[in-house]
Amino acid sequence: MTVYGTATPTPTKRRGLKALTATAAALVAVGAVATFQLVRDIPDATLTTTIATTIKVPGKAPSLPWPETGSAELMVEGLGRLGGSGGEKAEPIGSVAKVMTAYVILKDHPLTGDAEGPSLTVKAADVADYEGRKATGQSLVHVVEGEKLTQRDALEALMLPSANNIAHQLAIWDAGSEKAFVEKMNAAADALGMDDTEYTDPSGFFPTTISTAADQVELARAAIKMPVFAEIVELREATIPVVGTIYNYNDMLGVEGVFGIKTGSTDEAGGNLVFASRLKVGGRTLTVVGAVFNQPGANTPEQLAEVNVHVRKLLAAVRKTVKEYELLAAEPAGRVETAWGGSTTVSPAAPLKVVGWPGLPVPVAVTTVPPGPSIAAGSVVGQVEADSVRVELRADGSVEDPSLWWKLTRI
Incomplete structure (x- = not known):
């Protein structure tokens, strides 16, 4: 029996339609992937x-003209240690000890600007101390009972003509006794990492006050950061009560840029100088801090003259060595x-x-x-x-x- 109506699709036609649909879908997918790949962010390099x-x-490390005897040390602020010689053993340092005396005084009694600070009245005991020191040929400034020195006056007398009696007076004024003040000096040395230093008096007259060039350079670096200290040690002269004009013993001031800091000499210590110098390199001004210690000589002038010879040589060499490099x-x-x-x-x-x-x-x-x-x-x-x-x-x-x-x- 024959049935008339719509023809039923054959299996072959259905497979062709499915294949066509699949191909179209694949093409759409490929297009989507390609589009995605093309619009993706490219990773940073x-x-x-x-x-x-x-x-x-670069280059060969500098060979500087270090002294053959004693010890020396050089540091350039902001750059580092330039070198040193000798100094393995602590030795007497003479009046260089007064740098620590001034440092402790200014730490305990800060001064700013042109301030003079409180007054120190000279007592009978201070006059007796002065008279007792005269016989031993110490560096002193004359004092009279009732005289008033400002703190700045006293620091100028301490650092310029290196007055031992003023070191004693400042110690008593600050701590009540030399012993108590010396304890402060040694505590300050410990705080600065001065492991080879021992203070036994505030003036450095005793040979038992010992240190090294490297330790004293560390102290000097700290001290010159105090504006009043830096101003005082650069003075060539000053005026104080009773004595009048006092003069700085540091003959190196103004030579090779030197603007301080302190001389020191005794029979046991020889000649000593801890110094700071300004060094201009291009458009910069650097600070060189150094020390030359324990130089020989028959007396103070000879000892300090020997020190100054070595300081001049070292600073001249520094000026040739410290410069701009690629x-x-x-x-x-x-x-x-x-x-x-x-x-x-x-x-x-x-x-x-x-x-x-x-x-x-x-x-x-x-x-x-x-x-x-x-x-x-x-x-x-x-x-x-x-x-x-x-x-x-x-x-x-x-x-x-x-x-x-x-x-x-x-x-």
């Missing part, structure tokens, strides 16, 4: 450098690499120059800027800094954009 965190100034050349010091394999070197935009001396280790800091996905020649990718000097890091070349194939096939 990566930057690596070969710049060390510490670089030594720490890092303007040549490739790293590389930028893109995610698709492109790369270019990076270099400082100019040589990185610092103030120092050959062999000085200089800390170096590198900071980077995210370079983005592609790189153009000359683009800034970071900076390198040393001794407050900064130089940009720049790409040496450009990197081509990624290919269409890379964009479509990247994972």
Whole structure:
């Protein structure tokens, strides 16, 4: 029996329709994936450098004219220790001890600006102390009972003509006794890390007051940060009651930039000078702090003259040695690499120059800027800094954009 009506699709036609639908879906999927691949963010390039965190100034370490006897030490503020000689054993330092006396007084009784500070009245005991010291040939300033010295007057008498009797008077005024004041001196030395120093009196007259050049340089560095101390030790002369004009024993003032700090000499200590000097390098003014100790001589003038010879030689050598050096050349010091394999070197935009001396280790800091996905020649990718000097890091070349194939096939 024949049935008339709509024909029923054959299985072959159904399979063809399904295949067509599947193909269309696949094409849509491929198109979506391709579109996604093309619009995806491209990863930033990566930057690596070969710049060390510490670089030594190139060249042979300096050989300075250190004294053959005694000891010496040199420090350049903000840069580091330039070197030293001798000094393995603590020795008497004479009146250099008064640097600590002044330091303790100013720590306990700070002065600012032109302030004179409180008055110290000379008592009968102070006059007796002065008279008792005269027979031993000590450095003194004349005092009379009832005389009033301001704190600044007393510090000027202490540091310029190196008055031992004023060191004693200041100690009593501050701590009530020399013993108590000496304890303060040694406590201050401990706080500054002066491990090879021992004070037994505030003037340095006793040979049992001992130290090293290195320790006294540490103290001097701390003391000259006190503006009033720095002002006083640079004075060539001053005027105080009774005595009138007093003069600074430091003949090195103004020589090779010296602006202080203190002489010291005894038979046991020999000649000593702890000093500070201004050093101009380019547009900077540096401070050199040093000491030359325990120099020979038959008397104080001979001892201090010998010290001064060595200080002049050392500071002249420092001026020739401490200057501007190239720490890092303007040549490739790293590389930028893109995610698709492109790369270019990076270099400082100019040589990185610092103030120092050959062999000085200089800390170096590198900071980077995210370079983005592609790189153009000359683009800034970071900076390198040393001794407050900064130089940009720049790409040496450009990197081509990624290919269409890379964009479509990247994972």
